[in-house]
Structure formats: C-alpha cells, structure tokens
Amino acid sequence: MATLTYLEAISLGLKEEIKRDQNVFCLGEDIGVFGGAFKVTKGFQEEFGYWKCFDTPLSDSAIVGASIGAALMGMRPVVEIQFADFITCAFTQIVNNAAKIHYRWGAKVPMTVRCPSGGGVGGGPFHSQNPEAWFLRVPGLKVVCPSTPYDCKGLIKAAIRDDNPVIFFEHKYLYRRIKGEVPADDYVIPIGKADVKREGTDVSVVTYGSTVHSSLEAAERLAQEGVSVEVVDLRSIHPYDKEAVLATVKKTNKVCVVHEDTLTGGVGAEVAAFIAEHAFSSLDAPVRRVAALDTPIPYVPALEEAVLPSTEKIYQVLKELAAY
Amino acid sequence: MEVDIVMPQLGESIAEGTIVKWHKKIGDRIEKDETIFEITTDKIDSEIPSVYAGRLSKILVMENQTVAVGAVVGIIEAEADMLSPTIGGHTVKPISPGVQVPSIVNRQSSIRNEGGSRQYSPVVLALAQEQGVSMEELEKIPGTGNEGRVTKQDIAAYVASRSKVFASVRSDEDIIPLDRIKKSMAEHMVKSLHTSAHTFSVSEVDCQRMVDERERQRQEFEKKHGMKLTYTHFIAQVVVNLLKETPMVNASLEGDKMIIKKYVNLGVAVATDRGLLVPVVKGAHLMSFVELAKAITGISEKAKNHQLVPDDVHGGTFTMTNNGTFGNIIALPIINQPQVAILAYGAIKKRPVVVEDKVVVRPVMYLTLAYDHRIVDGATGGSFVQKVADVLETFKSFII
Numbered sequence: 001m002a003t004l005t006y007l008e009a010i011s012l013g014l015k016e017e018i019k020r021d022q023n024v025f026c027l028g029e030d031i032g033v034f035g036g037a038f039k040v041t042k043g044f045q046e047e048f049g050y051w052k053c054f055d056t057p058l059s060d061s062a063i064v065g066a067s068i069g070a071a072l073m074g075m076r077p078v079v080e081i082q083f084a085d086f087i088t089c090a091f092t093q094i095v096n097n098a099a100k101i102h103y104r105w106g107a108k109v110p111m112t113v114r115c116p117s118g119g120g121v122g123g124g125p126f127h128s129q130n131p132e133a134w135f136l137r138v139p140g141l142k143v144v145c146p147s148t149p150y151d152c153k154g155l156i157k158a159a160i161r162d163d164n165p166v167i168f169f170e171h172k173y174l175y176r177r178i179k180g181e182v183p184a185d186d187y188v189i190p191i192g193k194a195d196v197k198r199e200g201t202d203v204s205v206v207t208y209g210s211t212v213h214s215s216l217e218a219a220e221r222l223a224q225e226g227v228s229v230e231v232v233d234l235r236s237i238h239p240y241d242k243e244a245v246l247a248t249v250k251k252t253n254k255v256c257v258v259h260e261d262t263l264t265g266g267v268g269a270e271v272a273a274f275i276a277e278h279a280f281s282s283l284d285a286p287v288r289r290v291a292a293l294d295t296p297i298p299y300v301p302a303l304e305e306a307v308l309p310s311t312e313k314i315y316q317v318l319k320e321l322a323a324y
Numbered sequence: 325m326e327v328d329i330v331m332p333q334l335g336e337s338i339a340e341g342t343i344v345k346w347h348k349k350i351g352d353r354i355e356k357d358e359t360i361f362e363i364t365t366d367k368i369d370s371e372i373p374s375v376y377a378g379r380l381s382k383i384l385v386m387e388n389q390t391v392a393v394g395a396v397v398g399i400i401e402a403e404a405d406m407l408s409p410t411i412g413g414h415t416v417k418p419i420s421p422g423v424q425v426p427s428i429v430n431r432q433s434s435i436r437n438e439g440g441s442r443q444y445s446p447v448v449l450a451l452a453q454e455q456g457v458s459m460e461e462l463e464k465i466p467g468t469g470n471e472g473r474v475t476k477q478d479i480a481a482y483v484a485s486r487s488k489v490f491a492s493v494r495s496d497e498d499i500i501p502l503d504r505i506k507k508s509m510a511e512h513m514v515k516s517l518h519t520s521a522h523t524f525s526v527s528e529v530d531c532q533r534m535v536d537e538r539e540r541q542r543q544e545f546e547k548k549h550g551m552k553l554t555y556t557h558f559i560a561q562v563v564v565n566l567l568k569e570t571p572m573v574n575a576s577l578e579g580d581k582m583i584i585k586k587y588v589n590l591g592v593a594v595a596t597d598r599g600l601l602v603p604v605v606k607g608a609h610l611m612s613f614v615e616l617a618k619a620i621t622g623i624s625e626k627a628k629n630h631q632l633v634p635d636d637v638h639g640g641t642f643t644m645t646n647n648g649t650f651g652n653i654i655a656l657p658i659i660n661q662p663q664v665a666i667l668a669y670g671a672i673k674k675r676p677v678v679v680e681d682k683v684v685v686r687p688v689m690y691l692t693l694a695y696d697h698r699i700v701d702g703a704t705g706g707s708f709v710q711k712v713a714d715v716l717e718t719f720k721s722f723i724i
Contacts, residue, residue, distance in 0.1 A: 253447045253476050281446045281447060281449075281450040282446065282447050282450070283445060283446050283447055284445045284446075284448065284475055323469070324469055324473075
C-alpha cells in the first residue's frame with residue numbers, strides 16, 4: 001500500500017498494464033520525449049522503449065483514427081488527448097467509427113482514450129471543459145470519471161482491459177491535489193459500479209469527478225448542523241450504476257446530482273430523469289442539481305469561480321433539500 | 325398468472341404461524357428464492373423464500389397476525405417459468421421483463437393530492453397508503469417541512485405515535501410491551517396450568533457417587549470429546565433409562581386417550597438471552613451416554629446462538645430443567661404441554677446427612693417431579709422420581 005497522488009495512480013496503472021500485456025501502448029501529443037503535458041507518462045519511453053510510448057502529430061482525429069486501426073489489428077492502444085476539450089477534433093472517429101464498428105462489423109475496438117478534463121486551474125474556455133455528457137449518449141462507448149487515486153488505478157486497468165472503446169476522463173485539478181492509499185496489487189474496479197463515499201440518512205448526493213470532493217466537504221459542514229448526507233460517487237458515467245442511484249433515493253428520499261459540467265443536458269439531467277421515472281414514489285422533494293452555469297468557462301479566476309460549482313453552492317442546495 | 329402464497333408448515337406439529345415482517349410491498353418485484361416474508365412459530369423466526377418470480381399483488385395477512393398453516397397470506401402475479409412444459413396444450417409464454425433495472429415500487433396510491441389544502445409528496449402518499457392513514461388524518465398531521473409541508477419524517481412520526489397504545493404517565497413506572505418470546509411463554513405457562521392437574525413429588529439425592537464418578541471421568545471425557553462432562557449428562561442418562569421402564573410418565577393425554585410413548589424425546593430447558601427455550605433431543609432412548617451428552621450440549625449451544633429451527637422445540641416427550649443455576653434447591657416447575665411430567669433438579673450443596681446412623685457430610689441435591697394427576701398418580705410420579713434418586717445414588721458406573 002502506498003500513498004499516491006491522483007496522477008501517480010494513473011501512471012502506475014498504465015505502467016503495470018504495459019508490463020502485463022505487450023499489446024498495450026501509449027500514443028499522444030508530447031507524451032513520449034516530454035513525458036506528457038502533465039507528466040503522466042514521464043519516463044515511460046525510457047523504461048519501455050519508443051513504441052510503447054510515442055509522440056504523435058498535432059491532430060486528435062488522426063491520433064484516434066490510428067488508434068482505432070491499431071485496435072482493430074489486435075492491439076490495445078491508450079491514446080491521450082492532451083486536453084479533454086480537444087476531443088471534439090476526434091469526435092467523428094470516436095462516435096461514428098469506434099462506437100459503431102462492433103455493431104456494424106462485429107470487430108472489437110479495445111481502445112482507451114485518456115483525457116485531462118475539468119477546470120479550476122485558470123485554463124479558460126478551451127482547457128477547462130468536462131465533455132463526458134457528449135459521450136454519455138453514444139451507444140457503443142464507455143465513459144469513466146474516477147475521483148480518487150484508488151479509483152484511478154482500478155479504472156484505468158478496467159478501461160484498458162475492456163474490449164470496448166472507453167473514454168477515461170482524468171480531472172486535471174485533482175492530479176496533484178488529491179492523495180490517497182493505492183494498493184500495490186493488481187485490482188480492477190468494474191466499469192458501471194458506483195461507490196458510496198460517505199454514508200448518510202437525510203439527503204443523497206449523486207456525483208463524480210472533482211465534485212465528489214466538494215460534496216464531501218459540504219457533507220462535513222452539514223454534519224456539524226445535524227444533517228446526515230450520503231455521497232454516492234458514480235465513478236462510471238456510461239454505463240452508470242442505476243441500482244446504486246435507486247438505492248440511495250430509497251434510503252433518503254431526497255437527492256441532488258452534482259457535477260462540474262454545465263447544467264443543461266449534463267449527466268445530472270439523465271440521472272434526474274431516471275430517478276423521476278423509476279423512483280417517483282420514494283421522493284420527498286424534487287430532484288435537485290448543482291452544476292456549472294451554462295456559459296463557457298471564464299479565464300478570469302473570480303469569474304471562473306462564479307461559474308463552477310463550489311462547496312458553498314453544494315452546501316446551500318443540500319441545506320434547502322434537507323429542510324424541504 | 326395469480327399464485328397463492330400460503331403460511332408454510334415448518335415442523336410436523338406446527339399448526340399456525342405469525343407473520344413477523346413482510347420483506348416485500350405490494351407491487352414489488354420478487355425473484356425466485358428471494359425472501360418474501362418472515363414468520364415466527366413458537367419463538368423461532370424463519371425467512372420464507374418465494375417459489376415463483378413475479379410481482380407481489382396482494383397482501384391478505386398483515387404483520388403480527390396469526391393464521392393456520394396453509395392459509396393464504398398473499399398473492400403473487402407470477403411469471404411463467406421459461407422451462408415449464410405446455411399447460412393444457414398451450415405453451416405458457418414467459419412475460420418478458422420490461423425494465424432491466426430493478427425499479428423501486430411506483431405504487432399507484434389511492435390517496436391522492438385531490439382538492440386537499442396541502443400537496444403531499446410521492447413518498448408521503450405512498451407511506452399513507454401503506455400504513456392506512458386516511459386523507460382526513462393526513463390533513464391533520466403537522467408539517468415541519470418547507471412552508472409547513474408534511475415530510476416523510478412527519479408522517480412516520482404520526483404513524484409511530486398512533487400505534488403507541490400506552491403512554492407512560494408515571495415516572496416511576498416503565499411500560500414495556502411483551503416481545504414475541506415473552507408472549508409465547510406467558511400463554512404457554514397459563515395454558516399448561518389450566519390443562520394439567522399439577523402435582524409434585526420431591527426426592528433427595530446423595531450425590532457422592534455422581535460427584536466421584538464425574539471427577540473420575542472428567543478429564544478424559546473432555547480430552548476425548550472436546551466438551552465438559554456435567555451432572556446434567558448423568559441425570560439425563562438415568563432419566564432416559566427409567567422413562568423406558570415407566571412410560572406412563574413419558575406420555576400425553578389427548579381428549580380421553582392416553583398416548584404412551586415408547587420413544588424418548590428429551591427436552592432440556594435452556595436460559596438464553598432471548599428467554600426460556602426448551603430444545604428437544606430426539607431419539608434419546610437410542611443414544612449411548614456420549615451420544616446423549618453430545619446431543620444435549622449441542623442443542624443447548626444452538627439455542628444460545630439463536631440457531632434453532634421450529635422442529636428443534638417440538639415433539640418432546642419429557643422435559644428436564646435445571647433450577648440450581650442460582651443456588652435454588654427445590655422448584656415446582658410447570659409442565660411443558662402436551663407432556664405429563666417435568667423434572668427439576670436443584671443445586672448440589674454439602675449437607676450433614678445420616679449414613680449408617682452416623683452424621684457425615686455429603687453433596688445433596690433435590691429432584692422435584694411435577695406431573696399431571698389426570699393420568700399420573702402420586703404413586704407413579706413419586707416412585708419414578710425416587711427411582712431416579714436411587715439410581716443416582718447407587719449406580720455402579722456409567723459406560724462413557
């Protein structure tokens with residue numbers, strides 16, 4: 001057992017997979033010689049050789065397209081999109097090719113697409129987005145968003161070993177700010193299983209990614225005020241753990257979905273609709289959501305803070321829910 | 325297709341059962357082998373699994389209601405089994421599962437937000453339906469939620485207070501409702517006294533032989549069998565042997581017929597943290613000393629660990645009870661129906677006794693036999709317990 005940062009856990013998971021399966025290799029912009037924009041793959045090329053971790057031209061469409069090709073040939077590529085925002089350049093490759101090839105040709109595309117996502121680092125509109133909702137609605141893909149180092153290592157392994165194309169959103173704000181215990185053994189977290197990060201009885205929060213941590217902070221504040229908040233970390237967005245969602249709604253009867261992504265049409269919208277459809281008679285309050293305002297993420301820190309969900313905003317909504 | 329759920333029979337002599345808890349609500353999906361409800365029969369709780377997969381469509385017997393074995397307690401809307409053969413010439417088509425996700429009950433509440441002064445949330449309406457809270461009552465429940473709305477906690481509190489029959493008025497009194505085991509014991513005891521003509525005979529036992537024999541065999545027994553050798557084992561062995569000779573004490577009375585049993589199912593009373601239980605060692609008359617000892621110890625452990633099944637407390641023909649645990653020497657026990665006798669044995673204490681006209685110190689124990697004078701008279705009962713005492717005083721040795 002070691003205490004690793006969120007980033008180190010991803011690196012470790014990647015290294016172990018490269019060692020375990022010779023078909024696994026990494027490709028992306030600046031990940032070879034430079035070790036990656038965030039240094040996730042630092043030292044990989046030296047340790048494993050050129051073809052296990054190499055640099056690509058600046059074209060996400062080409063990178064992902066090449067990965068799909070490699071995957072079709074039996075390899076297990078792990079492609080890095082330097083900032084998740086640029087995934088839009090590879091959109092058709094992912095959505096129209098990778099996601100549909102198995103349906104159309106019966107061929108597998110065991111590709112993993114790693115994307116540093118999220119804001120709070122002053123990255124501005126093109127370096128701060130959370131694109132998971134765009135892919136939630138594509139059949140044929142899987143999408144995961146770990147929030148802790150433990151979940152990172154377990155899920156990157158699950159993603160690489162999955163025969164489906166999996167998009168792995170790593171939250172850049174959490175990279176070096178979150179530390180946690182990571183077992184040394186070869187454990188895999190199943191895709192599609194949530195994790196109750198905090199048990200509670202009065203109000204539920206269903207969340208993932210960076211807002212797991214701000215939700216936990218809000219829960220702690222509310223605990224001082226006698227409100228018991230349950231925090232459920234989805235971990236996987238697509239598919240997401242419907243049973244866990246229903247269980248927590250049944251338990252507390254009041255639920256709020258929280259994510260850093262913008263409000264309209266986000267993952268929260270899907271989860272809220274699901275709850276209304278399948279757990280109506282367990283609701284003692286309307287389903288609430290806390291998310292970013294429907295604007296591009298500002299560059300100016302004060303504005304960014306105003307747009308993104310925060311512990312304070314979550315706290316206020318949960319307090320209202322508890323009193324409803 | 326609609327299928328009846330019936331009160332199961334968990335033991336040969338069990339005639340009824342009480343529903344303790346429904347694990348499913350009307351409308352809930354039930355998988356095959358999933359627990360539908362929990363019943364209690366004579367203090368033993370059992371979970372009852374469903375034979376069919378389907379949806380619970382009716383509940384006919386509520387919690388804490390007792391019904392006869394075989395009575396219909398509910399109805400399942402069952403899915404036809406994929407593997408079932410044709411029924412009446414028509415292939416039974418399986419009902420395809422609609423939602424792949426186990427959904428929480430979306431009950432159609434007959435209590436609705438119609439015209440009332442307040443709006444009630446889905447869970448509050450669902451609870452009202454479930455707990456039988458009428459719209460009139462609902463309107464009166466104080467709301468502590470937003471703008472005075474009734475929350476789930478509010479209606480839950482109302483339901484709880486509604487079922488509280490006793491409010492403790494005096495501060496120097498505690499009011500505690502009887503739990504199932506106490507209730508069962510209370511009923512059984514009173515019924516027994518009303519049924520049998522309780523008569524008692526007491527015999528004194530000089531336990532020197534038993535004490536010596538146990539001391540002699542103790543260590544090896546423990547080593548060989550991994551359990552302690554106790555006086556109960558000796559007394560039980562003597563009792564079982566003598567019951568074979570005096571079957572009148574090992575009988576029961578049904579109407580005007582005596583059922584004289586040639587087998588011995590020995591009940592051994594055990595004090596557990598949940599109350600008094602009397603598990604039964606079946607077929608004691610066929611057991612060797614060691615087998616009987618193991619059986620008694622085994623079933624006592626089972627009782628203490630709440631692992632008994634209903635059959636374990638049924639079918640006894642005679643009961644033994646140790647009233648010496650707290651130092652009492654004589655007790656007048658109540659017969660365990662439908663038996664006709666029960667033997668209580670008290671604490672062994674050193675006493676001055678007269679042996680061959682001399683006063684000596686001996687370990688002395690008293691046996692009290694309570695018996696039913698409807699069919700066991702003083703001569704029979706008295707001589708039986710005296711014989712037990714005599715054998716315990718004079719036996720040569722036990723084959724252990």
